Amino acid sequence: MAPAEGRKEADTVVSSSRASKHVAVLMGGPSAEREVSLSTGTECAKALRDAGFTVSEVDAGPNILADLKALNPDVCFNALHGRWGEDGCVQGILEWLGIPYTHSGVLASALAMDKQRSKDVFRAAELPVVDSKLIAKADITSDHPLQTPYVIKPNNEGSSVGVYLVEETANTPPVLSAEMPDIVMVETYAPGREMTTTVLGDKPLTVTDILTDAWYDFDAKYKEGGSRHVVPADIPEQIFDTCMEYALRAHTALGCRGMSRTDFRWDEERGVDGLIILETNTQPGMTPTSLSPEQAAEVGISFPELCAWLVEDASCNR
Numbered sequence: 001m002a003p004a005e006g007r008k009e010a011d012t013v014v015s016s017s018r019a020s021k022h023v024a025v026l027m028g029g030p031s032a033e034r035e036v037s038l039s040t041g042t043e044c045a046k047a048l049r050d051a052g053f054t055v056s057e058v059d060a061g062p063n064i065l066a067d068l069k070a071l072n073p074d075v076c077f078n079a080l081h082g083r084w085g086e087d088g089c090v091q092g093i094l095e096w097l098g099i100p101y102t103h104s105g106v107l108a109s110a111l112a113m114d115k116q117r118s119k120d121v122f123r124a125a126e127l128p129v130v131d132s133k134l135i136a137k138a139d140i141t142s143d144h145p146l147q148t149p150y151v152i153k154p155n156n157e158g159s160s161v162g163v164y165l166v167e168e169t170a171n172t173p174p175v176l177s178a179e180m181p182d183i184v185m186v187e188t189y190a191p192g193r194e195m196t197t198t199v200l201g202d203k204p205l206t207v208t209d210i211l212t213d214a215w216y217d218f219d220a221k222y223k224e225g226g227s228r229h230v231v232p233a234d235i236p237e238q239i240f241d242t243c244m245e246y247a248l249r250a251h252t253a254l255g256c257r258g259m260s261r262t263d264f265r266w267d268e269e270r271g272v273d274g275l276i277i278l279e280t281n282t283q284p285g286m287t288p289t290s291l292s293p294e295q296a297a298e299v300g301i302s303f304p305e306l307c308a309w310l311v312e313d314a315s316c317n318r
Helices: 003-019 034-050 064-071 089-097 106-113 115-124 218-222 237-254 268-274 291-298 303-313
Strands: 022-027 054-059 075-078 132-136 150-154 164-166 183-188 193-200 203-211 228-230 259-266 275-281
Touching (some): 022 034, 034 054, 034 075, 064 089, 115 237, 193 237, 193 291, 203 237, 237 268, 237 275, 259 291
Parallel strands (some): 022 054
Antiparallel strands (some): 193 259, 203 228
């Protein structure tokens, strides 16, 4: 058999195998990041079809249990973001149903979503984080809970949802919106550059330097022109390598599976001592221009093949 014929036959086998696998892409849901998840899910569903899979798109609402029983998919691709989809809840449903799923399992998802507890894990693994504490929203009135500058954020949301930066010159704490939870995290502000590293399987991919004109908030992440990504980051080799090392250690310490993305701040004036971990995301954004797919493309993994890898990595008991 000629080499070209052998490749064609192998491609046919792979395509047939994928076409027989029914993937349910879980998207949307009730969290504050619903719209981002719908975008992620739509793009992932298209990519998985391009990769040869049979795909159903599922808006993960109150009837998710019945919907999944009716569909009876071979695999669930978790494209949810925020609470209920990223914090161990939907993972528990999938474990109960015995449906293999992508990304991290119940415990790692719950730990990573809880910013204060994930920091405890990072400290135990000797990874650098800033000081923080949980406080009742009602107690943030006239007195600063920390020395300025500091940040106020929900303890269990992502995508910079509900993040307040309290400047050094602020006389009083901000008035928090009604949407903020009753308990919030306040943490010391970490100055410097925003960077991130994706881990796929057990391999860190590369480092992205995220450039913005102001605070890297929800709009900077998702609105057109809100930020610019430099990948690979143009930073000293020691800092680049340390980001890669820290991301893998964070992924391992939390018990993540599949793919995760760890975000950093780096104060250039302090060298490697100025590099700290902000958080680890177990469900990174997954549009073709999101940070993790950009990093995969940089190391030669196309978006359809990235999505296909996650499906082929899926399992229960994660």
